Amino acid sequence: MTMTVTAPSPEASVSEPPLGRRLLSTPTVGPLAALLLACVFFSFNSEQFLSGGNFSLIIQQVMVVGTLAIGQTLIILTAGIDLSNGAIMAFGGILMARLAVDGTVPPLVAIALGLLVCAAFGAVNGLLVTAIPLPPFIVTLGMLNIAFALTHIYSQDQTVTGLPRELTFLGETFRVGGTSVTYGSAVTIALFLFFTYLLGQTAWGRHVYALGNSPEVARLTGIRTTRLTVGVYTVAGLVYGIAALLLVSRTGVGDPQAGQTDNLDSITAVVLGGTSLFGGRGLVIGTLVGALIVGVFRNGLQLMGVPSIYQTLITGVLVILAVTVDQISRRRNR
Template identity: 40%
Template sequence: MPLSPAIKGQFVQLRSLIALVLMTIALSLLSPHFLTTDNGINILRQVSINMCLSIGMTLVILSGGIDLSVGAILGFAGAIAAGLVKNGLSIPGTDVHLQFTTSGAILAGVLVGALLGFHNGVAITRFRLPPFIATLGMLSIARGLAFLWTGGFPITGLGADFGFIGTGAWLGVPLPVWIMAAFIVLFLVVTKRTRFGRHLYAVGGNERAARLTGLNVSRIKIAVYTLAGALAGVAGLIVTARLDSAQPNAGLSYELDAIAAVVIGGTSLSGGRGTIFGTVLGCLIIGVLNNGLFLLNVPPMLQYVIKGYVILVAVAIDQASAPRNRDS
C-alpha cells in the first residue's frame, strides 16, 4: 500500500530517528566509551558547527537552491572576527585605526557572513545566475578573501573573552551547544509558523505559482541566502573561538557535510519538501557516525568511504519509497 505524501514525510523522519537510535545502540555495545555523558556532550559540540551550516542549507534547499559557499564564508567570517579582535582595522591611506571590542568583532563576523550571503542572493535573483554557479563563485571569492585578510597565516591569541564562544559552558553544557539549540528552536518556528516560512516552501514547491500569488520571490530568496551566510558566520566564530585561532583554510568542504545532513534528513533537493527537524536528525546521524568510527579506531581514509555510502544509501531508500508522480 503506497503511502500518501503527508504520511511519507513523517515516515522519512521516523526512519532517520530509527537509524539514529540503532546506531546509538550498536555503538554502545561496540565501545564502552560511547554512551557516556562526556562523549554525548562531545558529540553535540562537534555537531554544533555543522548544525549551523545545515540549518541555513535547509532553508536554501527548501527554496529550491543550493549553497556551496558556506564553508568558505565560515572561514572568512572567522578570520575577520579574529583579525578585528586581535589587530583592529587600519583604514589604508589614513591614520585611522579602529580597535574592536570582542562583541564588536563577533558582530562584524556575523555581518560579513550575512553580506556575502546577500551577495549570493543578489547574484541569483537580480543577475539570474543558477544557485550552483553563484555560490561556486562565492566559494572561491570568500576563500580568496580569507587568504588576503590573513596573509595566509593563522591569527592566534584572541583572548579569553573571544574564546568563551567556543569553550565556555553554562549548566555544564558548552556554549556552542546552546547556540545550536537556540537556532534549532528559532528556525523550527520560522519554518513552521511564520509567513516567511510558508512562503519559503511555496517558492521551492512552485516558483511560478508563488510569483503569481503575489509573493516577492526575489526578496524571499535573498533573505534565505543572507540567513545562510549569517549562520555560516556564526559557525565561523565557533570554530575560531574553539581553536583560539583563525585558519584561512577553516571550513574547507564543510558545505558538503551540510548538504549531506540536509539530504539524510529527508529534504528534497528539488525544493519545497523537508523540515528543520529532519536536518537535525541528519546532523546527529553524521555526528554519531563520525564519533563512533573514531572510537572504533576505523582508519580515517575508510571513514570517508563509509560516510559516502551512508549518504548514498539514505537517499536511495528515500527514492525507493518515493511515490512516482504520474498523472492518471
C-alpha cells in the same frame, strides 16, 4: 414507492490515512530511526559510547557543521544549493579574529562586523541567483573561490592567535548533571529550535516551502519570490557568521584553512536529515538528526578503532542511500 438515495458525505468519501502511514511519510522518521539504530549498535561495541561526556563531545564535533547546515537547509528548501558556506564561514572567522586581536575595533564590534559581512556574502549570492539570474550551483561555486581567496589574502596565510575572551566564550563549558557542555552547543540547539519554529509556524516559513515547491505558483499567489529568495540567502549568510564565531570559540584561533570541506559536510547533514534536494520538502530538526548521524558514525567508528578513511566511505554510502530514498518517495507521490 419512493426510494431515497443518500449521497456519501465528503468526510466519509475521503478517509484520512492511517497514523502509521502518516508517520512513515514524515521525512524525519527514517533518519531518526537510523540514528537510534546507530546508537544501539555502537553502544554494544564500545563501553564509552553511552557516556554523557562522549555525547557532549559528539555535539561539540557537529555544532559548527550543524549550524552551517541550518543555512544550507533554508537554501535547499528553495530548490537551491550553497557551495560557498564553508568559505564564507572561514572569512567571517578570520575577520572577527584579526579585527579583535589587532585592536582595530572592540571585540564585540568585531563579532558584529563578521556577522554582517557573512550576511552580505549571502545577499550577493541571492541577488546573483535572482537578478541575472544564474543557477545557484554556479553562483555559489564562484563565491566559494572568492571567499577562499579573500580569506588567504586578508590573513596572509597566518593563523590568528591570542583571541580575547569575547571570541572564545562559547567554547567554555557549564555543568549539566555530571557532564560538561559548551555554551556553543547550547547556542546550536537554540538555533535549531528557533528555525524549526520560524519555518513551521510563520508565514515566512510557509512561503519558503511554497517557493521550493513551485516558484511560478508561489509568484501567482502573491509571494514576492525575488525578495524572498534574497532574504533566504541573506539569513543563511548570517547563520554562517554564527558558525564562524562557534568555530573560532571552539578552536581558540582564527584559521585561514578552516571550512574547506564543511560545505559538503553541511549538504550531507541536510540530505541525511530527509530534506529533498529538489526543494519544498524537509525539516530543520531533520538536519540536526542528519548532523548527529554523521557525528555518531564518526565517533562510534573511531571508538571501535576503524580508520578514518572508512568513516568517509560509510558517510558517502549513507548520502547515496538518502538521496535514493528521496527519489523513490517523490515518484510515489506523483
